[in-house]
Amino acid sequence: MADTPSPSGARTGGPREERYEQLLLAAASAYAELGYHRTSVKTVVDRAGVATGTFYLYFPTKEASALAIIDRLYELVIGAVVKARSSHATSLAKLAASVEAVLAAFSGHEALAKVVLVQAPGAHPDFDRRLQAIHAELTGLVARDIQEAVDEGLAPAQDAALSARCVVGAVYEILNGWMRDRQPPDPVAAAPHLQAFILRGIGAGTPASGWAGAGGVTP
Amino acid sequence: MADTPSPSGARTGGPREERYEQLLLAAASAYAELGYHRTSVKTVVDRAGVATGTFYLYFPTKEASALAIIDRLYELVIGAVVKARSSHATSLAKLAASVEAVLAAFSGHEALAKVVLVQAPGAHPDFDRRLQAIHAELTGLVARDIQEAVDEGLAPAQDAALSARCVVGAVYEILNGWMRDRQPPDPVAAAPHLQAFILRGIGAGTPASGWAGAGGVTP
Amino acid sequence: MADTPSPSGARTGGPREERYEQLLLAAASAYAELGYHRTSVKTVVDRAGVATGTFYLYFPTKEASALAIIDRLYELVIGAVVKARSSHATSLAKLAASVEAVLAAFSGHEALAKVVLVQAPGAHPDFDRRLQAIHAELTGLVARDIQEAVDEGLAPAQDAALSARCVVGAVYEILNGWMRDRQPPDPVAAAPHLQAFILRGIGAGTPASGWAGAGGVTP
Amino acid sequence: MADTPSPSGARTGGPREERYEQLLLAAASAYAELGYHRTSVKTVVDRAGVATGTFYLYFPTKEASALAIIDRLYELVIGAVVKARSSHATSLAKLAASVEAVLAAFSGHEALAKVVLVQAPGAHPDFDRRLQAIHAELTGLVARDIQEAVDEGLAPAQDAALSARCVVGAVYEILNGWMRDRQPPDPVAAAPHLQAFILRGIGAGTPASGWAGAGGVTP
DNA sequence: TATGAATGAGCATTCATTCAT
DNA sequence: TATGAATGAATGCTCATTCAT
Numbered sequence: 001m002a003d004t005p006s007p008s009g010a011r012t013g014g015p016r017e018e019r020y021e022q023l024l025l026a027a028a029s030a031y032a033e034l035g036y037h038r039t040s041v042k043t044v045v046d047r048a049g050v051a052t053g054t055f056y057l058y059f060p061t062k063e064a065s066a067l068a069i070i071d072r073l074y075e076l077v078i079g080a081v082v083k084a085r086s087s088h089a090t091s092l093a094k095l096a097a098s099v100e101a102v103l104a105a106f107s108g109h110e111a112l113a114k115v116v117l118v119q120a121p122g123a124h125p126d127f128d129r130r131l132q133a134i135h136a137e138l139t140g141l142v143a144r145d146i147q148e149a150v151d152e153g154l155a156p157a158q159d160a161a162l163s164a165r166c167v168v169g170a171v172y173e174i175l176n177g178w179m180r181d182r183q184p185p186d187p188v189a190a191a192p193h194l195q196a197f198i199l200r201g202i203g204a205g206t207p208a209s210g211w212a213g214a215g216g217v218t219p
Numbered sequence: 220m221a222d223t224p225s226p227s228g229a230r231t232g233g234p235r236e237e238r239y240e241q242l243l244l245a246a247a248s249a250y251a252e253l254g255y256h257r258t259s260v261k262t263v264v265d266r267a268g269v270a271t272g273t274f275y276l277y278f279p280t281k282e283a284s285a286l287a288i289i290d291r292l293y294e295l296v297i298g299a300v301v302k303a304r305s306s307h308a309t310s311l312a313k314l315a316a317s318v319e320a321v322l323a324a325f326s327g328h329e330a331l332a333k334v335v336l337v338q339a340p341g342a343h344p345d346f347d348r349r350l351q352a353i354h355a356e357l358t359g360l361v362a363r364d365i366q367e368a369v370d371e372g373l374a375p376a377q378d379a380a381l382s383a384r385c386v387v388g389a390v391y392e393i394l395n396g397w398m399r400d401r402q403p404p405d406p407v408a409a410a411p412h413l414q415a416f417i418l419r420g421i422g423a424g425t426p427a428s429g430w431a432g433a434g435g436v437t438p
Numbered sequence: 439m440a441d442t443p444s445p446s447g448a449r450t451g452g453p454r455e456e457r458y459e460q461l462l463l464a465a466a467s468a469y470a471e472l473g474y475h476r477t478s479v480k481t482v483v484d485r486a487g488v489a490t491g492t493f494y495l496y497f498p499t500k501e502a503s504a505l506a507i508i509d510r511l512y513e514l515v516i517g518a519v520v521k522a523r524s525s526h527a528t529s530l531a532k533l534a535a536s537v538e539a540v541l542a543a544f545s546g547h548e549a550l551a552k553v554v555l556v557q558a559p560g561a562h563p564d565f566d567r568r569l570q571a572i573h574a575e576l577t578g579l580v581a582r583d584i585q586e587a588v589d590e591g592l593a594p595a596q597d598a599a600l601s602a603r604c605v606v607g608a609v610y611e612i613l614n615g616w617m618r619d620r621q622p623p624d625p626v627a628a629a630p631h632l633q634a635f636i637l638r639g640i641g642a643g644t645p646a647s648g649w650a651g652a653g654g655v656t657p
Numbered sequence: 658m659a660d661t662p663s664p665s666g667a668r669t670g671g672p673r674e675e676r677y678e679q680l681l682l683a684a685a686s687a688y689a690e691l692g693y694h695r696t697s698v699k700t701v702v703d704r705a706g707v708a709t710g711t712f713y714l715y716f717p718t719k720e721a722s723a724l725a726i727i728d729r730l731y732e733l734v735i736g737a738v739v740k741a742r743s744s745h746a747t748s749l750a751k752l753a754a755s756v757e758a759v760l761a762a763f764s765g766h767e768a769l770a771k772v773v774l775v776q777a778p779g780a781h782p783d784f785d786r787r788l789q790a791i792h793a794e795l796t797g798l799v800a801r802d803i804q805e806a807v808d809e810g811l812a813p814a815q816d817a818a819l820s821a822r823c824v825v826g827a828v829y830e831i832l833n834g835w836m837r838d839r840q841p842p843d844p845v846a847a848a849p850h851l852q853a854f855i856l857r858g859i860g861a862g863t864p865a866s867g868w869a870g871a872g873g874v875t876p
Numbered sequence: 877t878a879t880g881a882a883t884g885a886g887c888a889t890t891c892a893t894t895c896a897t
Numbered sequence: 898t899a900t901g902a903a904t905g906a907a908t909g910c911t912c913a914t915t916c917a918t
Contacts, residue, residue, distance in 0.1 A: 019881090035341050037256040040908060051883045053911080062909065119341040122254050132399070159412055162393070162403060166416045169392020170385035177384050180351070184381060193378055197385045201420035235898095259891060270900040272894080281892065457902090473779050475694040478887060489904045491890080500888065557779040560692050570837070597850055600831070600841060604854045607830020608823035615822050618789070622819060631816055635823045639858030673877095697912055708879040710915080719913060883915075894904075 020058050023048050024072065025111065027065045032114035036066055036123040067130055070120060073105075073112040074134045080105040081141065091148035092204055096195045098141060099171055103187040103194070106175050114179055117172065139164045146202050155204040167198050239277050242267050243291065244330070246284045251333035255285055255342040286349055289339060292324075292331040293353045299324040300360065310367035311423055315414045317360060318390055322406040322413070325394050333398055336391065358383045365421050374423040386417050458496050461486050462510065463549065465503045470552035474504055474561040505568055508558060511543075511550040512572045518543040519579065529586035530642055534633045536579060537609055541625040541632070544613050552617055555610065577602045584640050593642040601640050608636060677715050680705050681729065682768070684722045689771035693723055693780040724787055727777060730762075730769040731791045737762040738798065748805035749861055753852045755798060756828055760844040760851070763832050771836055774829060796821045803859050812861040824855050 026048035030039045041062050045055050059065040084101035085094045106113040116134070120127040143164035149155040174194055177183045184190040199205050245267035249258045260281050264274050278284040303320035304313045325332040335353070339346040362383035368374040393413055396402045403409040418424055464486035468477045479500050483493050497503040522539035523532045544551040554572070558565040581602035587593040612632055615621045622628040637643050683705035687696045698719050702712050716722040741758035742751045763770040773791070777784040800821035806812040831851055834840045841847040856862050 016881090035343070037342070041910080042908080052885090052909090053883055054881080056910065057881070121340065122338040123256070123341065124254070158415075162409060162412050163416055165392045165396050165402075166389035166413065166420075169388040169390070169395075170420075171388070172392065173384045173388020174381070176388075180347075183384075190381060193381050194385065196377075197382055197420040200422055200424060201385075201389075201416045203419055203424070205419065205422070205424065238898095260893085261891075271892095271902090272900055273898085275893070276898070454902090473781070475780070479889085480887080490888095490906090491904055492902080494889070495902070559778065560776040561694065561779065562692070596853075600847060600850050601854055603830045603834050603840075604827035604851065604858075607826040607828070607833075608858075609826070611822045611826020611829065612819070614826075618785075621822075628819060631819050632823065634815075635820055635858045638860055638862060639823075639827075639854045641857055641862070643857060643860070643862065676877095698914085699912075709881090709913095710879055711877085713914070714877070879916105879918080881915105881917095883913100885912100887911085888909100890908085891906100892904100894902105895900105896902095897900080 019050070019054070023050070023055060023058050024065070024068055027059075028069045028111040028115050031066060031069065031119050032111040036115070036119050036127075063124060063126065066115065066120060066124070066127060069112055069115050070127065070130045070134075073109060073116045074130075074137075076109060076112070077102060077105040077134060078137060081138070085141075091145045091152065092154060092199065095142060095145040095149070095167075096199065098138075098145070099167070099195055099198060100188065100191040102138065102171055103175065103191055107178060107187040110179065113175065117175060118179065135168070139168050142167050149202065149204055155202050158202065163202050166201060170194065170198060170201075238269070238273070242269070242274060242277050243284070243287055247288050247330040247334050250285060250288065250338050251330040255334070255338050255346075282343060282345060285334065285339060285343070285346060288331055288334050289346065289349045289353075292328060292335045293349075293356075295328060295331070296321060296324040296353060297356055300357070304360075310364045310371065311373060311418065314361060314364040314368070314386075315418065317357075317364070318386070318414055318417060319407065319410040321357065321390055322394065322410050326397060326406040329398065332394065336394060337398065354387070358387050361386050368421065368423055374421050377421065382421050385420060389413065389417060389420075457488070457492070461488070461493060461496050462503070462506055466507045466549040466553050469504060469507070469557050470549040474553070474557050474565075501562060501564065504553065504558060504562070504565060507550055507553050508565065508568045508572075511547060511554045512568075512575075514547060514550070515540060515543040515572060516575060519576070523579075529583045529590065530592060530637065533580060533583040533587070533605075534637065536576075536583070537605070537633050537636060538626065538629040540576065540609055541613065541629050545616060545625040548617065551613065555613060556617065573606070577606050580605045587640065587642055593640050596640065604639060605636050608632060608639075676707070676711070680707070680712060680715050681722070681725055685726045685768040685772050688723060688726070688776050689768040693772070693776050693784075720781060720783060723772065723777060723781070723784060726769055726772050727784065727787045727791075730766060730773045731787075731794075733766060733769070734759060734762040734791060735794055738795070742798075748802045748809065749811060749856060752799060752802040752806070752824075753856065755795075755802070756824070756852050756855060757845065757848040759795065759828055760832065760848050764835060764844040767836065770832065774832060775836065792825070796825050799824045806859065806861055812859050815859065820859050823858060827851060827855060827858075 023044070027039075027044045030044050030047055033039075034043070041055055042052060044065070045052050048055075055062075055065075059068065080101045081098050084097040088094045088097050106117070116131065120131060122128070139161070143160045146155065146158070146163050146167075147160040150157055150160065171194065174184065174187055174190055178185070178187045196205070242263065246258075246263045249263050249266055252258075253262070260274050261271060263284070264271050267274075274281075274284075278287065299320045300317050303316040307313045307316050325336070335350065339350060341347070358380070362379045365374065365377070365382050365386075366379040369376055369379065390413065393403065393406055393409055397404070397406045415424070461482070465477075465482045468482050468485055471477075472481070479493050480490060482503070483490050486493075493500075493503075497506065518539040519536050522535040526532045526535050544555070554569065558569060560566070577599070581598045584593065584596070584601050584605075585598040588595055588598065609632065612622065612625055612628055616623070616625045634643070680701065684696075684701045687701050687704055690696075691700070698712050699709060701722070702709050705712075712719075712722075716725065737758040738755050741754040745751045745754050763774070773788065777788060779785070796818070800817045803812065803815070803820050803824075804817040807814055807817065828851065831841065831844055831847055835842070835844045853862070
């Protein structure tokens, strides 16, 4: 609902930016609902209430509109994660905060999330490439936290990259379940459980390890 | 390459079955490589070395061929899981064995796996529905194991369904990484790490809990 | 009317070749009448009495259909010219025979001629390139004849290439006039006048120079 | 490059006329370079450095801009020819002077010439009609000269209209060769050769016939 | 007069599906 | 059973033209 307040930060946003948002969101909701390939540009412009040609005033191709959606969510998610992490000092707190931030960012933009997590993969080679960016960034962040925790003796020796994949997979699956059939009904509410699972998973499973209290950092 | 040699070795395979396999595998490899929508029926029949019309003697529609691929992998995976579980008595051993069986089944049929895990989601509403079957079945099995472990005092109280999602997500992500960029290079070799992560994640993190030795159950 | 009897020489021409001819001629007549850009593929297939997709069974693109028309006329014209020339021994007789052969070949395939001489130039860079081939071939042949006549003392010293352009220009303009408003009503009947003009133009203007009787070589 | 500096030097050129020239020349250069159909109005206004809407303040349609180009060249060519002819008294001198004037006028306005001779024919029915005007006027003038020469006994009896077409065709082809690949490098320098060819062609091939000295009439 | 965002009809091309052989 | 030519609806994209500012 409160989707993407102009990335440039400008509050006013000339009519140009408004139209762009309008089309981006119309495209996102259509792709989310019908799937990228089953959505025609006509469907998108009908939802946005503009003419066909207008779409191409803002996106060079249909494909570009999907890439823009991916990029938009990328910014939102990475932005939220970076912000959340900056409030915490220890590796485990950063990790726990990141998990919650990801849940909050994705679930706060469901249409975008559905496009990125469900519809885009496999729809086009370029999408997959772009998707990798978010994925790699997130997994890298998590891997670093785990490695740090290991180095600090907070977790047992392990393949940090592999564990990071497990972490990211668990988070995505929670989001997928929520998007698919509202299980869990609220991803953010499930954060504590997920954090507990993850921290135990990497072998840093007790609050004494220093991650307790990371919850609620993303207002 | 060594993709899906007739699942039940018993099949005598009349010419009809052979053609069907040929087309199913040609479709799977094409969809895996190019994506469902970017693959035309022409491409599939070219790979199978038959004429266009022949495709429709074995599948009523293109869509049906993808559903057949999903069903095929479903059988393979669930079959392997059920078989693996039958060799173990305790909940945790069953869980650990299931994880390895899933990794082995998917990674033993890469083309099918790519179609099911990467290309099918989002490509068609019917696919998503069918995909749910595998997913729900797997998650249900895992949830049951977890609940059992909790009931037996082997793991702390928790939302078993939620934890099960985490488990399944972690497994899928390992498979995704392998399919995407061979990270890890061999999913089955990564099974111990993954099992450890998962068992710790549900709070049953020590071999003393009774899951050790589950490895190698899938011959 | 008697347009393009299968280039491969095969008289029977399977249904495949027939369809191709049908489409080529439908395209030629449409392009000739409406112009290349003002003709849609729909228009062509309607004239041919086939479905849209069928067009693309025989031509990879609309552009290719126009190139095929150009090539077809190229073969017809060059073929006729080479054949006509082979019946004559002297340079001037060859030249005169070529002129008549060109008039006959173009005027015997009016739709193709209109496409090549009127509609194709400027319609697409590729067309222009291909058009050059016919043009250069014809001009080269004429230039050779003129040079030979000069060398044999049958015509005064001159820039043979420049004179050849004049010759070809005169021939094309006669054809253009005929296509535009049937002036002259019959290009072949105008051949003697044109030949006289041309031979005088290159300074070999008397029948004594040895070109008389070249007329009528193309039955 | 030095294309069409306002035809009648008298024009004071208010800002309105300047804009018009600017757009006419931008359109001409674009059509000449890219072809009429491959040039969008956007391309023209970009070259002219004005906004899209401005184009329609000076031309009712895109088509009208091409017609204006044709008309402009018509004025230039006919004007030059009439002027050149007025300096000569005899039919053959008028003819020879006309040829040179046409070469000079077209080659002095290459962009316009390319549009008129190469791009416009076939691009639109209306263009063809308008093109006829220049064509008929020129051919008529030449035919009259030839008829006069015949009547004066300077040339043998002939179909003056047909000969006139040959003359015009030869001139156009020289211009086409120059525009296509700078063969000849300078049409005006080729005028003597062309004049000789033409006068010989109509059977008035000796300077004694009274056409010598017609060269250089267009200052 | 000048702008340029918006329009929407029009078009080339693709491809799942059919069916006569 | 097998073939592959034929179909025609569907779609992404362009661009001449309009009009509110």
